[in-house]
Amino acid sequence: MEKIDIGKKVEKYRKAKGISIRELARLAEITPSMLSQIERGLANPSIQTLKMLAKSLDVPTFSFLIEEINTVDLVVRSSHRKKMIIENLSYELVSPDFTGNLATAIMNFPPNTVSSEKQLEHKGEEVAFVLEGKIKVFLDDKEYILEPGDSVKIPAQIKHKWENNFNENAAILFSVTPPAF
Numbered sequence: 001m002e003k004i005d006i007g008k009k010v011e012k013y014r015k016a017k018g019i020s021i022r023e024l025a026r027l028a029e030i031t032p033s034m035l036s037q038i039e040r041g042l043a044n045p046s047i048q049t050l051k052m053l054a055k056s057l058d059v060p061t062f063s064f065l066i067e068e069i070n071t072v073d074l075v076v077r078s079s080h081r082k083k084m085i086i087e088n089l090s091y092e093l094v095s096p097d098f099t100g101n102l103a104t105a106i107m108n109f110p111p112n113t114v115s116s117e118k119q120l121e122h123k124g125e126e127v128a129f130v131l132e133g134k135i136k137v138f139l140d141d142k143e144y145i146l147e148p149g150d151s152v153k154i155p156a157q158i159k160h161k162w163e164n165n166f167n168e169n170a171a172i173l174f175s176v177t178p179p180a181f
Helices: 006-017 021-028 032-039 047-057
Strands: 082-086 089-093 103-109 125-132 135-139 142-146 151-154 160-164 170-177
Touching (some): 006 021, 006 032, 006 047, 021 032, 021 047, 032 047, 135 151
Antiparallel strands (some): 082 089, 089 103, 103 170, 125 151, 125 170, 135 160
């Protein structure tokens, strides 16, 4: 875990509001010298000072304590997707990983394959979009044939399975929340 730089966050919020160090120090009831030291990482504010800074900047106190997101980790190049093969099916992870509340992947189905022998259910809800080919989806006791551009929402705990009994590959983009296979 990276060190959280509270001072840089205070400075960022202060500058975004167009407030001088002297003005923010006055509002937060600390000296300009102390605020300068906090912003430069030379002093750590007390919880009370953090609360006063947050109130003066009109931001939640916890916003100073949240780790910065490294945006480079949010980009997934198509040539660098994580891939997983389970029996005849392959999955390409479109989202960077399984952290957070949502995962998105492309499920590739060769002809004459099924996702499982029987219908399965899971705690996450899912939305799937057919990118190419045709695919049959079983939802409880009903079956549907989906073609490119069609989509389906699969609520949590609904028994389902996928089947490609056609002569062409099928590719399905799907998102699951919470992330689970």
